[in-house]
Amino acid sequence: MSDDRFLVVRNDEEQYSIWPQGRELPAGWHDAGFAGSKTDCLSHVDTVWTDMRPKSLREVSG
DSSP states (O other), X not given: OTTOOEEEEEETTOOEEEEETTSOOOTTEEEEEEEEOXXXXXXXXXXXXXXXSOXXXXXXXX
C-alpha cells in the first residue's frame, strides 16, 4: 500500500526504525520527528543513523 504513512522512531540506545503512523509506539521507542512514506522514512534513517552501534557501546569505545 503506497498510501501508508510511517514515523521514524528511535530508542534510548539511538537505534532507529520505522513504525506505522497512528499505531501506539512500542515501549522504549519515541517519535524521532520524521514522518512520510515507507521509502521516505527509510531514506531518512539511512541519512541520520550513521553509526549502527548502540549508544552505550559508542560511549565505551569512544
